[in-house]
Amino acid sequence: MTGRTPAAPATEAAPTTPSAPGAPTTPGAPTAPAVPPKALDRDKLFAARLQAVRARPYLATALFALHTVESRHVPTMAVDRYWRCYVSPAFVDRTPVEELAGVWVHEVSHLLRDHHGRGDRVARERGLTGPGERLRMNIAADCEINDDVFGDGLARPEGAVDPRSLGLPEGELMEDYLRQFRLGPLTEGVTWLDCGSGADGLERPWDLGPDGAHGLSExxxxxxxxxxxxxxxxxxxxxxxxxxxxxxxxxxxxxxWRDLLGAAVRSAATGPGAGEDHTYGRPSRRSAAVPGAVLPSLRRRPPRVSVVIDTSGSVSDTELGSALLEVAAISRAVGGRRDLVTVVACDAAARIAHPLCRAEGIPLIGGGGTDLRSGFAAALAVRPRPDVIVALTDGQTPWPGERPPCRTVVGLFSRPYAARSWDEDDPDHVPDPPPAWARVVDIG
Known part of the structure; x- marks a missing residue:
């Protein structure tokens, strides 16, 4: 939630009219009736929403998807995870339309960015419990939103929290901000913040819950x-x-991406034909139908994986280090059988295929141009032939013209498009994408 610091509860309903000074109080005398609390000014509230739509038209669908609920329990405005917006009538009455428009955008931003789901995940992963930690989440979520949400036709509400007010950098996510501050002197003025369960995932007493009216399904x-x-x-x-x-x-x-790479390797290794061979170690049950002959049975063995690592000059030392980590992850993906994993270092020409003993001991020799076609050829020349080839590269290479006779996974080092397209001899060169027959995984 963002907006003006909430007034005392007394603003919701005026007290009874006092007697004149010095006037005697007559037992049983009638007193002035209490002034009923003001109803929610929906015209003003919805006018502010229209102003928010004009300022941020790309949020129109989300702003009109919110269902408003009048509530005197919330300090200003708050949302729940089911896209209900709880609104204090007193807050609407004392806040200008221009600032209310900013609060509309702020609250719907919590829901669009899934701060309730992310808050729940962070609480589980980091063991954050209690209202103090949820307040920190609310403040961190506000910092994520408020660093660039206002301006350009959207007034900044009074009391809005932003990273600069806490001495934090701009442009980061809620999870990052949570690591960088604690409740203390800089947050004393915002302890009243409460954007509701839609901001941190903790259910509030005023929430209508999953069975309440006008909630949105997932x-x-x-x-x-x-x-x-x-x-x-x-x-x-x-x-x-x-x-x-x-x-x-x-x-x-x-x-x-590491889970994806492991899943891609396991999927390729367990596909039809991968890791299957005939063996006489256990005769086929069909031998009984052929008297005098012993037929081999089809047995599944652990798959063999050959990893081709791009060691050309366009691959950084950091990426080569990442490739070694991936080799270790690949060995785990095939059950930890390092004897079934071989590594081929390749730039413009392939090197020797090394069996995997330790990932740290693999010689990654190269530094020249890039042509992984020779790397694929060297991998296929290994005997026994691999069931899966995994190529770890930056993508600046020609690819084999024909599909290899085994399953292929390509791990691409993540780079901006411009970096992937760079060529010192031809600045306009755009490398060919991996072929359609390869399973492609971006390596972060």
């Missing part, structure tokens, strides 16, 4: 996020950097 929430991300990426214009980053991740959510 599928409906995802549909709203997709529409907003679609609007941002379709016409980014002068959209703030934080929103562009969020939209890109909404379309292409970050994946645990």
């Amino acid at each position: 599928q409906e929430q995802d549909a709203v996020r997709f529409r907003v991300a679609q609007g941002i990426t379709g016409r980014p214009g002068d959209t703030p950097r934080g929103w562009r980053r969020w939209a890109e991740e909404a379309f292409h959510p970050p994946q645990p």
